[in-house]
Amino acid sequence: xxxxxxxxxxxxxxxxxxxxxxxxxxxxxxxxxxxxxxxxxxxxxxxxxxxxxxxxxxxxxxxxxxxxxxxxxxxxxxxxxxxxxxxxxxxxxxxxxxxxxxxxxxxxxxxxxxxxxxxxxxxxxxxxxxxxxxxxxxxxxxxxxxxxxxxxxxxxxxxxxxxxxxxxxxxxxxxxxxxxxxxxxxxxxxxxxxxxxxxxxxxxxxxxxxxxxxxxxxxxxxxxxxx
Amino acid sequence: xxxxxxxxxxxxxxxxxxxxxxxxxxxxxxxxxxxxxxxxxxxxxxxxxxxxxxxxxxxxxxxxxxxxxxxxxxxxxxxxxxxxxxxxxxxxxxxxxxxxxxxxxxxxxxxxxxxxxxxxxxxxxxxxxxxxxxxxxxxxxxxxxxxxxxxxxxxxxxxxxxxxxxxxxxxxxxxxxxxxxxxxxxxxxxxxxxxxxxxxxxxxxxxxxxxxxxxxxxxxxxxxxxx
Numbered sequence: 001x002x003x004x005x006x007x008x009x010x011x012x013x014x015x016x017x018x019x020x021x022x023x024x025x026x027x028x029x030x031x032x033x034x035x036x037x038x039x040x041x042x043x044x045x046x047x048x049x050x051x052x053x054x055x056x057x058x059x060x061x062x063x064x065x066x067x068x069x070x071x072x073x074x075x076x077x078x079x080x081x082x083x084x085x086x087x088x089x090x091x092x093x094x095x096x097x098x099x100x101x102x103x104x105x106x107x108x109x110x111x112x113x114x115x116x117x118x119x120x121x122x123x124x125x126x127x128x129x130x131x132x133x134x135x136x137x138x139x140x141x142x143x144x145x146x147x148x149x150x151x152x153x154x155x156x157x158x159x160x161x162x163x164x165x166x167x168x169x170x171x172x173x174x175x176x177x178x179x180x181x182x183x184x185x186x187x188x189x190x191x192x193x194x195x196x197x198x199x200x201x202x203x204x205x206x207x208x209x210x211x212x213x214x215x216x217x218x219x220x221x222x223x224x225x226x227x
Numbered sequence: 228x229x230x231x232x233x234x235x236x237x238x239x240x241x242x243x244x245x246x247x248x249x250x251x252x253x254x255x256x257x258x259x260x261x262x263x264x265x266x267x268x269x270x271x272x273x274x275x276x277x278x279x280x281x282x283x284x285x286x287x288x289x290x291x292x293x294x295x296x297x298x299x300x301x302x303x304x305x306x307x308x309x310x311x312x313x314x315x316x317x318x319x320x321x322x323x324x325x326x327x328x329x330x331x332x333x334x335x336x337x338x339x340x341x342x343x344x345x346x347x348x349x350x351x352x353x354x355x356x357x358x359x360x361x362x363x364x365x366x367x368x369x370x371x372x373x374x375x376x377x378x379x380x381x382x383x384x385x386x387x388x389x390x391x392x393x394x395x396x397x398x399x400x401x402x403x404x405x406x407x408x409x410x411x412x413x414x415x416x417x418x419x420x421x422x423x424x425x426x427x428x429x430x431x432x433x434x435x436x437x438x439x440x441x442x443x444x445x446x447x448x449x450x451x452x453x454x
Binding site (some may be wrong): 034193200212 | 340418434438448449
């Protein structure tokens, strides 16, 4: 069991924090402003219930500032939206994240031109790489960013889990740690794509994910690599 | 049965022309310079055997200039490399392509910076859209660009064909024509993503396709959308 900080209080952060706590990890959720997060009573822009209600239902999970959450954790999860990921990690503090594994599930979505969003970095660079470059002392592993939050933490909900999840990162040990977590969630087909530059490939899956969501009318689908 | 022009003499053009001819279609392969194509005796830059040998083994398939091939066809297939697709269609001639369905299987790969290639158009535009915009009189349907040439035409080689193929296009009838062709090849899961702007999504699958090719050491894999 690990001490894990989940940065981000939205749907993805809640799903991951809830699952990790359920598996027995000691989970702290990190947020920019604890008082503001707890005071919010309205759904967020994506229609998600406010954090406070979720927190009541998950008493084992602590809420703290980004810095406090990161300081007490052995491992970090970036579940913030891509646009604010870098600011969240800056707020977490360079000393508090140094040497730790960061599971990065964020996508570089740019909603400024409406729906579907475009990507604010792509193809020749990625958010995963940007984070790794800005925080060389972190062991960044990109994963889980190619599926809905429910399927991230409960893959057997769909086709008994017969679908694929990717990992990208420079540190073999860190990828092993993340792969172990993914398997503890129920993922059975973990594909190691290579170093963190391969995060370009999985972040660029978002456009087809978004189009499929539109076509299918549900986010409960998944990529499987048939071979 | 249809009269079909396959533009492009490389591996993808050969695979599609051979399959279509085998199914009884009247196939003409289009090239920039017939004499030069037939005179080539060296493998191309990708290591593919020269066209002349393939042509000998496929006597039912005619070789002609882009313009002649397009003129006699009811339907067109763009199997040129993405960088030269626009030039090939210009050479085919606006009058010769007008009103016809174009199955566009090309990808906007840019090898100028080495391997893996980047995309010369992406995210907010696509090669499919560029072709549709440049030739508004064509009915462009993007498809098959997300898999190896062998699997394009013989999907049951892998997992009995239990994987997915996407179509994008503005014209419903044209998409029906293409979907019918795909089904005649053995594809069973044809997903209509929507209008031609959704070609952005499938062209952006190339980066992960290329990384998976590197990881797996074989191009015989496919995307399946599990739902």
